[in-house]
Amino acid sequence: MLSKYETVIGLEVHVQLTTATKIFCGCSTRFGAPPNSQTCPVCLALPGALPVLNGKAVDFAILAGLATHCRIAPRSIFARKNYFYPDLPKGYQISQYELPICEHGHLDISLEGGATKRIGITRIHMEEDAGKSMHGETPETSASSFVDLNRAGTPLLEIVSEPDMRSPEEAIAYLKKLHQIVVYLGVCDGNLEQGSFRCDANVSVRPRGQEAFGTRAEIKNINSFRFIKQAIEYEVERQIELVENGEKVVQETRLFDPATGVTRSMRGKEDAHDYRYFPDPDLVPLVVDEAWIARMREQMPELPEARRARFVRDYGIPEYDAEVLTAERALADYYDACVKLHGGGKVCANWVMGEVIRGLNEQGIGIAECPVRPQMLAGMLQRIDDGTISGKIAKTVFDEMWRSGRDADTIIAEKGLKQVTDTGAIEAIIDEILAANPGQVEEYRAGKEKVFGFFVGQVMKASKGKANPAAVNDLLKKKLAGG
Amino acid sequence: MKISLEQVRKVATLARLALPEEELHTLTGQMDAILSYVDKLDELDVADIVPTAHAVPVENALRADEECPSIGLDKALANAPTAVNGCFRVPRVIE
Numbered sequence: 001m002l003s004k005y006e007t008v009i010g011l012e013v014h015v016q017l018t019t020a021t022k023i024f025c026g027c028s029t030r031f032g033a034p035p036n037s038q039t040c041p042v043c044l045a046l047p048g049a050l051p052v053l054n055g056k057a058v059d060f061a062i063l064a065g066l067a068t069h070c071r072i073a074p075r076s077i078f079a080r081k082n083y084f085y086p087d088l089p090k091g092y093q094i095s096q097y098e099l100p101i102c103e104h105g106h107l108d109i110s111l112e113g114g115a116t117k118r119i120g121i122t123r124i125h126m127e128e129d130a131g132k133s134m135h136g137e138t139p140e141t142s143a144s145s146f147v148d149l150n151r152a153g154t155p156l157l158e159i160v161s162e163p164d165m166r167s168p169e170e171a172i173a174y175l176k177k178l179h180q181i182v183v184y185l186g187v188c189d190g191n192l193e194q195g196s197f198r199c200d201a202n203v204s205v206r207p208r209g210q211e212a213f214g215t216r217a218e219i220k221n222i223n224s225f226r227f228i229k230q231a232i233e234y235e236v237e238r239q240i241e242l243v244e245n246g247e248k249v250v251q252e253t254r255l256f257d258p259a260t261g262v263t264r265s266m267r268g269k270e271d272a273h274d275y276r277y278f279p280d281p282d283l284v285p286l287v288v289d290e291a292w293i294a295r296m297r298e299q300m301p302e303l304p305e306a307r308r309a310r311f312v313r314d315y316g317i318p319e320y321d322a323e324v325l326t327a328e329r330a331l332a333d334y335y336d337a338c339v340k341l342h343g344g345g346k347v348c349a350n351w352v353m354g355e356v357i358r359g360l361n362e363q364g365i366g367i368a369e370c371p372v373r374p375q376m377l378a379g380m381l382q383r384i385d386d387g388t389i390s391g392k393i394a395k396t397v398f399d400e401m402w403r404s405g406r407d408a409d410t411i412i413a414e415k416g417l418k419q420v421t422d423t424g425a426i427e428a429i430i431d432e433i434l435a436a437n438p439g440q441v442e443e444y445r446a447g448k449e450k451v452f453g454f455f456v457g458q459v460m461k462a463s464k465g466k467a468n469p470a471a472v473n474d475l476l477k478k479k480l481a482g483g
Numbered sequence: 484m485k486i487s488l489e490q491v492r493k494v495a496t497l498a499r500l501a502l503p504e505e506e507l508h509t510l511t512g513q514m515d516a517i518l519s520y521v522d523k524l525d526e527l528d529v530a531d532i533v534p535t536a537h538a539v540p541v542e543n544a545l546r547a548d549e550e551c552p553s554i555g556l557d558k559a560l561a562n563a564p565t566a567v568n569g570c571f572r573v574p575r576v577i578e
């Protein structure tokens with residue numbers, strides 16, 4: 001059934017910018033403040049208040065445009081999008097319509113099997129967010145909604161793709177890539193749960209081979225990658241069933257319900273879709289010249305693809321390691337810092353991908369909260385290099401750094417973990433072990449070389465892991481041979 | 484006619500104006516007269532003129548991303564007919 005039809009998906013992503021203040025006033029954008037405590041005459045829409053554009057929001061829009069290969073408009077304007085809702089105090093949202101700041105971009109996504117596909121980006125425009133409505137849940141409040149305008153006026157980018165995706169998997173690949181880029185750029189904190197990265201999906205189906213698009217439904221405000229996949233899958237099935245039964249797909253807005261996994265029509269919203277955009281007379285045109293674009297190009301951080309390539313080239317690690325280490329900007333920064341301090345690309349990769357990531361997963365925390373900072377990890381690795389501790393003891397030191405937040409040298413000194421390289425001390429231990437195990441000594445001398453491992457284990461155990469393994473090997477061989 | 488009764492009715496609905504039937508007729512006549520007057524502009528050749536988005540020749544009025552104190556909850560809610568727990572209370576907006 002699915003193969004008879006082709007799915008067509010276009011995505012609109014709202015990215016909340018990490019500016020300290022709102023897009024048209026100086027109110028803070030901090031999340032989680034008491035309701036309406038971050039408001040002023042501009043974002044409350046009090047009469048006579050005038051908006052003034054936040055220059056940093058423009059910087060961020062340019063950065064996002066450059067990173068997605070868009071053309072930055074030399075001149076763009078703001079428009080009013082008119083509709084009524086209690087969390088939109090002005091009765092219109094300031095957005096961009098005819099002349100958005102960025103157009104004609106693209107992102108290349110990786111598909112399963114290693115192929116890449118180019119997804120077009122139609123436009124990126126700047127706009128303000130609305131406030132938040134909450135709906136009464138008790139008998140006394142069920143007739144009311146409650147409005148918090150702290151979020152009203154928070155700067156957003158709306159990034160609109162071409163209808164270029166043909167499966168939920170491609171849609172997810174595009175979203176993850178876009179998410180990674182805006183977080184790398186530092187223009188968005190990427191927090192899906194708090195709504196910093198929200199997605200609307202336009203979904204339609206058409207018989208394979210047909211050129212004209214089918215009628216599309218818009219699924220609103222889905223806030224996790226998993227839900228987006230579920231919502232699209234459900235919507236495709238629903239539309240195919242309609243077409244198969246000779247019914248028509250209606251162009252409408254639908255809401256995804258994560259609890260049931262279905263999309264529901266938001267009836268009654270259709271006639272409100274006449275937004276009567278017109279240029280906002282309160283805001284002057286925005287002119288971005290070449291100098292401004294050049295300044296932003298200079299500030300552009302290294303993006304994931306470039307970083308992955310550099311890690312492979314300069315640090316000599318495999319593609320796979322580079323992929324894992326660059327998935328998140330903070331993790332890549334952490335690894336980069338470790339290598340810059342210590343120098344060993346592969347050994348740092350092993351520790352970060354091993355002990356560090358395991359510890360983070362166990363505690364369910366992010367790399368930003370990792371108690372072992374790069375200088376601590378690098379410091380410990382130096383103590384392996386200079387023979388102070390063995391690789392085995394290093395695991396103990398690492399765990400202790402994680403637990404206590406203290407550096408390797410302090411822990412090694414305090415716990416007496418310094419490796420024993422003094423041959424006299426090691427020889428004494430070996431003599432004891434050999435004397436205690438005459439049977440095994442006989443076996444070894446009779447040619448059963450496997451017993452050698454037994455002796456190494458015994459010596460290491462007796463030294464509590466502190467004996468230098470190379471020294472133990474050498475001395476053991478001599479003693480066993482010499483008799 | 485530059486505008487129909489139906490168009491006026493739609494615009495009224497979008498603006499959340501409940502207008503009596505006879506007023507819709509009056510307004511249709513008035514809006515038609517206004518639009519006909521604006522039509523005078525068609526007499527000019529504007530082929531080479533870039534559309535203006537703003538009346539004064541000013542560009543890039545920008546502010547730095549610096550926080551200003553908000554006005555405080557009491558003032559923010561001063562004009563609210565009802566407020567509960569720091570929120571504006573309005574008639575329920577979803578079913």
Ligand SMILES: [Zn+2]
Nearest residue numbers: 025027040043
């Ligand atoms: Zn404000």
